[in-house]
Amino acid sequence: MAATVDSTGRTTHAGPVPWVAMYHSVGDCSDDPYRITVTPERLDGQLRWLRARGLRGVSTADLLAARARGEGRGLVGLTFDDGYADFVERALPVLRRHDCGATLFVLPGRLGGDNAWDPLGPRKPLLTADGIRQAAAEGVEIGSHGLTHVDLTKADDDTLHREVTESRALLAELTGEEVAGFCYPYGTVDRRAVDAVRAAGYTYACAIDPGPLNGVHALPRVHVGQHDTAVRLFLKYRLHRLRRRPVEGV
Numbered sequence: 001m002a003a004t005v006d007s008t009g010r011t012t013h014a015g016p017v018p019w020v021a022m023y024h025s026v027g028d029c030s031d032d033p034y035r036i037t038v039t040p041e042r043l044d045g046q047l048r049w050l051r052a053r054g055l056r057g058v059s060t061a062d063l064l065a066a067r068a069r070g071e072g073r074g075l076v077g078l079t080f081d082d083g084y085a086d087f088v089e090r091a092l093p094v095l096r097r098h099d100c101g102a103t104l105f106v107l108p109g110r111l112g113g114d115n116a117w118d119p120l121g122p123r124k125p126l127l128t129a130d131g132i133r134q135a136a137a138e139g140v141e142i143g144s145h146g147l148t149h150v151d152l153t154k155a156d157d158d159t160l161h162r163e164v165t166e167s168r169a170l171l172a173e174l175t176g177e178e179v180a181g182f183c184y185p186y187g188t189v190d191r192r193a194v195d196a197v198r199a200a201g202y203t204y205a206c207a208i209d210p211g212p213l214n215g216v217h218a219l220p221r222v223h224v225g226q227h228d229t230a231v232r233l234f235l236k237y238r239l240h241r242l243r244r245r246p247v248e249g250v
Contacts, residue, residue: 019222019237020219021078022208022222023091031122035223035225044098046228049230056074057100057102059140060079060103064204081145087135088134109147109148111132144182147163151186160193182202182205182217194217204216204217208223
């Protein structure tokens with residue numbers, strides 16, 4: 001693990017990039033133009049593949065905490081974006097079957113709504129407050145995906161502040177737990193968004209491919225979809241560390 005000095009003069013360490021899978025909806029994928037859906041059967045096969053290789057899926061917070069203790073070997077992160085209602089009915093039973101944890105990034109400004117930000121494809125219902133509480137009671141980490149699924153790199157200052165700050169406060173009130181994680185809508189991120197998320201008090205944040213912003217508040221993730229069978233999963237797992245730079249502070 002390489003040591004570096006950040007802009008404040010503090011010594012930080014850069015560790016190998018964690019492997020964090022990005023899921024969305026779990027259900028019928030016959031009409032899926034954005035490739036955001038996996039069937040429960042496919043999710044089951046993917047988690048079985050991980051477990052057969054001595055890997056266990058956990059929440060992002062648990063993964064980062066384990067790595068900080070030097071105990072992260074054999075752990076990978078599982079994240080589900082947007083907070084679709086099918087998570088409780090279809091994803092949770094599969095996670096329990098394989099003794100896996102996960103992080104669910106939700107939109108407290110759209111409770112019980114749908115994915116209106118997607119112009120194509122079917123409308124998918126989002127979790128209500130009760131559904132989010134049920135997931136949390138099952139041990140799922142609840143993180144913020146902003147209030148309403150806005151591209152933060154295009155938001156004005158007031159909107160940016162509201163999306164990252166109010167969503168965290170609303171979720172803490174809803175679950176009774178401190179909210180550690182944030183997920184950038186659309187995966188888009190810039191320095192201004194990272195600074196706003198850090199200032200709002202989040203411990204970490206997930207992106208997709210953050211480029212030079214790669215860090216604990218811009219963690220890269222691997223998209224996992226319906227077409228990811230054993231061979232593709234193996235390649236995604238092995239190539240992730242080769243393609244991504246080490247992560248500061250992780």
